[in-house]
Amino acid sequence: MSLLSRLDPRSGLRYVLILQLAIAGVLMASDVLGVIPSPFKKRVQLPTGPITPGDQRREYRTDRSDPSLLPQDGPLDLPVPEAFPSRLDFTVQEVEGLGRVLLLSGQIEVDDSSRFASYLSDMQEKPDLVALHSPGGVVSEALSIGKKVREAELASAVLAGAMCVSSCPYILAGGEDRIVSLRGLVGMHQHYYEQPRLIPVVFAVEGIQKGQGETMQHLIDMGIEPALMLYSLNTPPEEIYALVEDELVDTRIATQIID
Template sequence: MTIGRGLKWALVAQVVLAVFLVIADIDRSWIPRVGSQPPLPSGPVSPGDQVRRYDPSRPHPEFTDRPDRPPIDLPSEFPARLEFSMVDAADDTRVLLLNGPINSGDSERFTNYLAGMNTPPETVALNSPGGVVSEALSIGRGLREAEANTIMLPGMICLSSCPYMFAAGQNRHVSRTAALGLHQHYYETPGYMPVFLAVEGIQYGQGQTLEYLIEMGVNPGLMVYSLNTPPEEIYLLVEEELLQTQLATEMIE
């Protein structure tokens, strides 16, 4: 075989490999599913009926049992990324509100925000559909370092990776009309990475999350609910699960 022919076949092999990796990286939502999927229920959850469709664009999903508006005036849509602001909650209590999806770079922004405060916040309220897991863990460690408490106020949501930020509170109060939910996570793995390396990266990310939960004093068994729930769905935790896993230290009205 000549050098020219060898280079030609090497090029062909690279093209075939590239095509294979592109096909492997196609979002599974493009692949038609055989048979119809039964529709998920809507409305507030109850024990044994806790899986709902995950829609990160909706700040007020149907599964939140909201007799009233949240005590904080929230916009009708989520911002483009996580926002931080001091707001008045019930009984003229000032809290630091984290509102919106968690994107790359938000942990650094949050660190800078905390550094610019005259005094660390005593209580942090959350309202987020989740986002990048590693950013949520980093923000959570910043909250724990600041010795802040976390709270879920009535009518607010904390989904996907958001509960890991919530887990960082010294005391963690959850309103019975708030919603905390988990599902399988996506970890940052390059699209060109071979499958076995991508799986290794996912397992490493899950290990980091388990280590984080133990660090925060939360039962790592909490991960069972996320690992068993597809990413297009969300598993809403009920009061017993919140307390048993120690994700919540106290339920409030």
């Protein structure tokens, strides 16, 4: 039984708020105690290899994708770079059965949303699909790109061989139709909010809560189950929780599953 099937929307939102309080407690403890190395803390050795139900946590990397996490039992829908570009790169390819595909690949950086809007407006023909291959990046930019995808009435996709993790799924959420291949990967984790060391805890917590509120509102606006955030909040920043088919469908982050 999936996590979402055991939670009604009200319970899910209550759980999100409880996790926010836990984050606040960690920040307060860090502010008071500082960084104290613990001799008892050990780095957890994460599994490797393809994702299967119940075995869904993997190391989070921003430099390159890891093809070993994906089933290797067929051709790719379109070639994707193994090393992620340092910011979003835009390329257009004709793909049989999918039409004119605009591929967004790379890390999501400041101003990538405006770059995407400019690229889209300069295209002579509207793409049939926006495909994603990204380790995530700046959350606000991902939210903005997702909104632009929806405004343009485009479909979004994570195709075979591609990965869309961290903040990237918020772009995926923007598609009117959201296609995910069982040979691709959609993953979530806690967002990392870098704060000045001496910032008062109350302001750090306020910033985190504001960011989470904006993210939740984006999911609601896009027709996604906001309990998707539970997978994010339950996974440390250095890990990725890969969603399996039932979770993709139950949260509505995918409206169509393909091989």
